[in-house]
Every structure is written in structure tokens, then in C-alpha cells.
Amino acid sequence: MTMATIRNFLFPVLFLLPSWAAAAQFTCSIEDVLRLDDNGTFVTHGRSALYQNRKFYLDSDTGKVTGSTTLHARLRNSDTHNSPVVLRSNGFKAVTLFRDTGSDAVIQINEAKDGQPRPFFYYTRLDMMLTGTCSES
Numbered sequence: 388m389t390m391a392t393i394r395n396f397l398f399p400v401l402f403l404l405p406s407w408a409a410a411a412q413f414t415c416s417i418e419d420v421l422r423l424d425d426n427g428t429f430v431t432h433g434r435s436a437l438y439q440n441r442k443f444y445l446d447s448d449t450g451k452v453t454g455s456t457t458l459h460a461r462l463r464n465s466d467t468h469n470s471p472v473v474l475r476s477n478g479f480k481a482v483t484l485f486r487d488t489g490s491d492a493v494i495q496i497n498e499a500k501d502g503q504p505r506p507f508f509y510y511t512r513l514d515m516m517l518t519g520t521c522s523e524s
Contacts, residue, residue: 411523412453413445413479413496415507418519432515434459443509445494447523449473450481452494461513464492478505485512496521 420435432438443455443462450471455462464471464483471481471492479496490512499505504520511517 411447413447413505413507413521414524415443415445415496415509415521416504416519417441417443417457417517419517421516421518422514423516429516434515438462438515438517445481445496445521447473447479450483450494462509462511462517464494464512483512488512 417438417440420432420438421429422432424430437458441455441457443457444453445451446453449465450473451465452462464481466485468487469483469485471483471494474480474482478498479494481492481494483492485491491510492512493510494507495509496505496507504522507517507519507521509517
């Protein structure tokens, strides 16, 4: 094979590589922000206005929250030492145990039904429960 043949073969492959490498992503819309009160019932979280009607983005391959439109960027479920474990049975789950702080984060996205958005809950490492719907992009 000549160098020109190799270049002619590799160029189209390298050009297409980013589209192969792009991971599927969930876009999740936050509807409710809750916390567990002393009586064991869910109540509106005191900081719900900072998160309600906002979005966060989740990489479906790694389970990591990749960004958000919230007023505080505290929705991360990974750091330099801790990453989520992804489970794909009966929907999608990403569980992160932050061993250094003893906290955890759990995201569950249910299966889609009849093309509807997928309901989710996200228990953040800050003891907030976010609920709403997600769509795949």
C-alpha cells in the first residue's frame, strides 16, 4: 500500500470518528425538588427555586452528569476519585458512592412508554430528590 492509499482510506474514517464516538445523552427536565423531613415524608426542598424548571444532561454511557442549567452547579455525580456505576435493567440507573465523604448519588430513568418522555428521580449527594422527565438526544 502506498502512503496516498493509506491517507485516502484513513481520512474518511477519521472524519466519521467523532460521530461514532459521540455518546448518547439524556436531557432531563427538573419538575420537583424534594427532601425527606423528620416524619419520613417528602416535602419541597428549601432551595427548590434554584433547580425547578431547569435541566441537567447525563451521558448514558458513563452515567455522569455532564452539565446543567441550574443556578448552582451542584448536580455532579462524579469527581476525580468517584464515578457512577451504570445498571441497565428495567430502565437506566447510575449509582455513585463517594467513599471519601460517605455520601452517594442515585439516578434512575424509567423505560419510555409509547414515545413519552421517561420519568426520572435523582437523589443527589446533597440529600435532594429531583424528579421530572428525560428524553434521549
